[in-house]
Amino acid sequence: MGGQAAAPVRLFGFDSAFLRKLERLSLASRYPTAGGSAGPRRSKQYGTSVEFAEFRNYVPGDDFRRIDWNAYARLDRVFLRLYMAEQMTTVSLFIDHSPSMAFGEPTKTFTAARLAAILSYVALHCYDGVVVVGWGDQIDCQFPVQTGKKSIPRVWRAIADVRDAPSGPTDFTALRDYRGSRSRAGLAVVLSDFLTDTDWRSGLRTLRGKGLELSVVQILAPEELDPSLRGDWMLRDSETAGEVEVTISPRVLRRYRQELAAHTATLHEFCRRQGIAFVQVPSDISLEDTVLQSLRRVRVLQ
Amino acid sequence: MTSRSKIPSYKVFGGYGCCSECQLGIVTRCSTPGLLGRLMSLLTPLALLLLAVAVPIVLMYVLRLRREDRIVPSIYLWRRAIEDVQANAPWQRLRPSLLLVLQLLVVLALVLALARPAYTQVRTYTGDVVVIVDESYAMQARDVAPSRFGAALEQAHRLSQQLTPGNVMSVIGMSAQPKLVLAESEDRVAIDRAIDGLQVGNTSTNFLASLSLASSLARSGESTRVVVLTSRDSGITALPIAVSFPVTLIRIGGQLRDLGITAFDAVHRGGYTQAVVTVRNFGVRGASSDLDLFTDGQLADVRPVRVDPGKEVHLFWTELPASVGRLEAKLAQNDDFVGDKAAWTVIPTEQTRSVLLVTSGSFFLQTALTIDPSVTLAVVRPEYYENALARSYDIVVFDHVLPQTLPSVSTLLISPPSGRVGSLRVGQERPAGAVSAVASPSASADVVALLKFVDFSDVHVARARNSELPSWVQPIAVSRGTPLIAAGDSGTVRLGLIAFDLQQSDWPLRISFPVTIQNLLHYLAPGQVVGASTVSVDHAVPLFVEAGVHRIDITRPDGTTDQVRTTSPLSGVAFYTRTDRPGFYLVREMGGARPLEASFAVDFFHPRSSPSSGARVLSLGRSHVANTRSTTVPIDLAWAMGLLALAFITAEWWFAFRR
Numbered sequence: 001m002g003g004q005a006a007a008p009v010r011l012f013g014f015d016s017a018f019l020r021k022l023e024r025l026s027l028a029s030r031y032p033t034a035g036g037s038a039g040p041r042r043s044k045q046y047g048t049s050v051e052f053a054e055f056r057n058y059v060p061g062d063d064f065r066r067i068d069w070n071a072y073a074r075l076d077r078v079f080l081r082l083y084m085a086e087q088m089t090t091v092s093l094f095i096d097h098s099p100s101m102a103f104g105e106p107t108k109t110f111t112a113a114r115l116a117a118i119l120s121y122v123a124l125h126c127y128d129g130v131v132v133v134g135w136g137d138q139i140d141c142q143f144p145v146q147t148g149k150k151s152i153p154r155v156w157r158a159i160a161d162v163r164d165a166p167s168g169p170t171d172f173t174a175l176r177d178y179r180g181s182r183s184r185a186g187l188a189v190v191l192s193d194f195l196t197d198t199d200w201r202s203g204l205r206t207l208r209g210k211g212l213e214l215s216v217v218q219i220l221a222p223e224e225l226d227p228s229l230r231g232d233w234m235l236r237d238s239e240t241a242g243e244v245e246v247t248i249s250p251r252v253l254r255r256y257r258q259e260l261a262a263h264t265a266t267l268h269e270f271c272r273r274q275g276i277a278f279v280q281v282p283s284d285i286s287l288e289d290t291v292l293q294s295l296r297r298v299r300v301l302q
Numbered sequence: 303m304t305s306r307s308k309i310p311s312y313k314v315f316g317g318y319g320c321c322s323e324c325q326l327g328i329v330t331r332c333s334t335p336g337l338l339g340r341l342m343s344l345l346t347p348l349a350l351l352l353l354a355v356a357v358p359i360v361l362m363y364v365l366r367l368r369r370e371d372r373i374v375p376s377i378y379l380w381r382r383a384i385e386d387v388q389a390n391a392p393w394q395r396l397r398p399s400l401l402l403v404l405q406l407l408v409v410l411a412l413v414l415a416l417a418r419p420a421y422t423q424v425r426t427y428t429g430d431v432v433v434i435v436d437e438s439y440a441m442q443a444r445d446v447a448p449s450r451f452g453a454a455l456e457q458a459h460r461l462s463q464q465l466t467p468g469n470v471m472s473v474i475g476m477s478a479q480p481k482l483v484l485a486e487s488e489d490r491v492a493i494d495r496a497i498d499g500l501q502v503g504n505t506s507t508n509f510l511a512s513l514s515l516a517s518s519l520a521r522s523g524e525s526t527r528v529v530v531l532t533s534r535d536s537g538i539t540a541l542p543i544a545v546s547f548p549v550t551l552i553r554i555g556g557q558l559r560d561l562g563i564t565a566f567d568a569v570h571r572g573g574y575t576q577a578v579v580t581v582r583n584f585g586v587r588g589a590s591s592d593l594d595l596f597t598d599g600q601l602a603d604v605r606p607v608r609v610d611p612g613k614e615v616h617l618f619w620t621e622l623p624a625s626v627g628r629l630e631a632k633l634a635q636n637d638d639f640v641g642d643k644a645a646w647t648v649i650p651t652e653q654t655r656s657v658l659l660v661t662s663g664s665f666f667l668q669t670a671l672t673i674d675p676s677v678t679l680a681v682v683r684p685e686y687y688e689n690a691l692a693r694s695y696d697i698v699v700f701d702h703v704l705p706q707t708l709p710s711v712s713t714l715l716i717s718p719p720s721g722r723v724g725s726l727r728v729g730q731e732r733p734a735g736a737v738s739a740v741a742s743p744s745a746s747a748d749v750v751a752l753l754k755f756v757d758f759s760d761v762h763v764a765r766a767r768n769s770e771l772p773s774w775v776q777p778i779a780v781s782r783g784t785p786l787i788a789a790g791d792s793g794t795v796r797l798g799l800i801a802f803d804l805q806q807s808d809w810p811l812r813i814s815f816p817v818t819i820q821n822l823l824h825y826l827a828p829g830q831v832v833g834a835s836t837v838s839v840d841h842a843v844p845l846f847v848e849a850g851v852h853r854i855d856i857t858r859p860d861g862t863t864d865q866v867r868t869t870s871p872l873s874g875v876a877f878y879t880r881t882d883r884p885g886f887y888l889v890r891e892m893g894g895a896r897p898l899e900a901s902f903a904v905d906f907f908h909p910r911s912s913p914s915s916g917a918r919v920l921s922l923g924r925s926h927v928a929n930t931r932s933t934t935v936p937i938d939l940a941w942a943m944g945l946l947a948l949a950f951i952t953a954e955w956w957f958a959f960r961r
Contacts, residue, residue, distance in 0.1 A: 100375035108375075195376035224375060234369040237377045244377045245369055246384050256383040263379065 089186035096192030104221025104283035113163035136167025169239030172203025188212035349416035404954035415943035429525030440533035454531035478505035562642025575622035582614035591635030646903035661701035666810035712826035766802035831900035859885025
């Protein structure tokens with residue numbers, strides 16, 4: 001990494017040993033890339049890499065340099081020797097920085113930003129492009145694609161800016177406004193708590209429609225996974241100012257856990273049907289666990 | 303609650319109006335009251351103030367609960383978690399709530415239970431009840447379930463439940479000795495406890511005494527009814543005395559199956575033991591069984607018995623061994639009656655007495671002494687008598703002889719010559735006359751027993767010797783102040799004295815002469831321990847207590863031992879009365895000159911009637927009810943309100959927690 005990333009490293013608290021571990025990883029793609037600049041990823045197109053693809057009959061206009069002269073000598077026929085193309089892809093990181101993400105210890109936004117930083121580091125280190133998108137009730141931050149290791153500080157700064165910027169309540173329909181070009185379709189990771197009444201299905205389908213290969217990371221605070229509240233409370237929503245009076249009894253807590261499990265199951269099932277990788281992580285999960293186990297388990301990283 | 307179905311219906315039972323619920327012939331009429339008489343009322347209306355409890359319950363539904371604010375990331379999940387239980391918390395405004403309605407109903411029902419709603423019922427009743435429950439042996443029969451006695455107790459409990467307020471009930475246990483178990487109580491718990499305390503026994507009934515007891519309980523000026531719960535074959539069909547109150551006789555019994563032993567006896571005769579057993583069929587059908595005869599605990603014979611209903615058969619054994627002392631007969635077949643399946647008898651042992659008569663010859667005396675077959679008589683002339691001879695005999699009789707010293711065995715002196723022996727001094731003859739019996743207040747029972755069956759009114763004595771008696775000798779018969787017959791016990795020997803010459807009187811010609819001689823022999827050499835070898839249950843058995851006996855142990859058939867302690871050092875007669883259990887009783891006298899043992903048997907022999915076919919319920923005595931009173935009885939419905947409250951609580955709980 002060197003000195004270029006020294007300052008941003010402090011933004012997220014990564015140490016060099018951890019970053020060296022990240023350098024051995026890459027973002028997993030289940031489909032070949034289509035279009036884009038030359039890069040390290042296998043493409044749907046033929047190119048000039050060292051990986052043999054197939055033979056094809058010569059047709060006028062083909063590049064003479066690709067004729068397999070040995071085959072011509074043995075068979076007295078002209079074949080063209082084709083190789084796989086290797087291209088770069090773009091990784092879009094959608095960071096939910098709505099007010100509900102500001103809860104937890106550490107906050108869900110903080111965890112989402114650290115994950116985005118990790119993913120961007122891995123992507124840029126593999127010569128992939130990175131786009132950082134921050135959204136709440138609308139897409140309020142979208143940084144242009146950045147490529148190359150030298151872009152890491154800029155990308156991390158952009159992520160930090162998204163983390164610290166205020167936003168409105170989560171609205172997944174705002175993702176329809178994402179202006180990603182078709183030529184830059186690639187990987188996308190959505191980082192959110194998914195605690196919203198808005199149509200998150202529509203938002204995810206929109207991104208899928210833009211050709212993005214999606215991964216979803218649901219980040220929940222510990223008190224959301226296992227509330228410790230007891231007694232009579234007037235609960236106010238941090239985003240919508242809605243309120244609910246509740247007497248939290250063991251029975252109500254049991255019902256809450258059932259609803260949370262049902263909500264997670266619905267999200268998980270939707271992702272499975274859409275071919276979207278899904279993982280739920282608590283906001284206080286350690287980076288080692290997150291990166292090396294959770295994300296690798298669901299094939300976001302490899 | 304005020305429907306007509308609550309009013310019992312009636313039917314005539316033996317001339318009396320009888321509540322169909324009791325079926326006992328008791329005249330407890332529950333009349334149908336008018337509308338006003340059945341209006342609801344509250345016995346403790348002040349309890350309605352507790353309805354104020356409903357106010358805070360409603361307030362809890364109206365008042366808003368103060369809650370602490372808390373900002374959470376999202377209420378998305380919380381709203382869904384409490385979505386379907388939100389009906390529990392209509393905090394701000396009173397909304398229709400089934401829970402609230404149920405809780406108010408619970409309060410209302412509880413308050414009404416405390417207020418004790420009641421409706422009134424006018425009842426006409428006849429007053430006090432005296433229940434006589436037969437505790438005799440016949441009530442043990444099980445021809446009705448669980449037994450006649452159990453059925454009687456159930457009916458007595460039913461009478462207790464029907465006792466109207468203001469009336470009392472008495473309970474009498476009817477046995478050979480009737481007992482008042484409970485007198486004039488209104489407390490149903492006490493009445494039921496008294497009824498449960500009754501116990502069926504092996505005794506017979508004493509209806510006269512029981513009815514007399516009931517008569518004493520009948521309060522003058524009040525209407526009293528007597529209910530007699532007895533067995534069907536008790537033989538009671540009429541009142542033995544005139545009474546001023548109605549008597550309802552309820553005879554309990556069914557189709558009895560009972561083959562029982564009604565008599566059992568045995569004697570030693572002709573070198574054998576002869577026994578007879580009588581078996582009677584008290585049932586309504588023919589019955590058969592095997593009869594087992596045991597002699598001294600060993601099975602001696604088994605004979606089949608078949609008896610027609612109401613008939614009896616006799617079984618004889620004529621050649622049983624002569625050594626047999628105790629016999630037991632048992633019927634093998636069980637039926638509705640257990641008590642008469644076995645009988646016991648003891649053959650009285652003949653105690654032989656060896657008597658030495660020192661005489662020059664006396665026809666009357668020798669004849670009187672040999673009447674008793676248990677007496678072995680030896681006669682010796684006075685010149686051949688020596689004191690050493692006396693040790694071989696139980697009694698020495700000196701006729702016209704006064705020995706120098708009294709022998710160490712019991713002695714009878716008849717017309718001794720003048721002289722002195724020990725502290726007895728025999729004086730000169732003097733004229734005598736009519737004889738009269740003397741019973742000294744200090745005389746022991748056995749001395750008094752010397753006069754048993756003796757009548758001196760026709761006895762005359764011409765001359766008798768004046769004697770100075772030792773202090774331990776009491777006169778029994780005197781003439782003109784001169785003791786003619788005397789007897790006493792020195793503590794070591796017994797002495798009898800006839801102080802006149804038999805030839806100088808007409809006594810030997812009177813029946814009292816041999817009787818007195820026999821009494822004297824029994825007194826001077828008492829051999830019997832028990833006075834009866836076989837008795838019926840609850841009959842007293844006389845026990846002859848020898849001098850020096852301080853305790854008598856009686857081992858009962860169940861193995862327990864009763865102890866009778868004697869306070870007098872003299873001989874006498876004691877009576878053992880705890881013969882309530884049939885079987886063999888073993889008697890041991892402890893502390894006497896020699897240990898004495900004897901047995902007697904107690905049998906379950908009662909005069910019994912065959913099952914009569916008369917009405918089950920008989921009405922006897924005065925046939926109308928006097929001083930019939932009407933009263934208004936409040937019927938408390940607090941229990942119903944309590945049940946209603948419980949139902950509401952259950953419904954409220956189910957509604958609150960079912961989801």
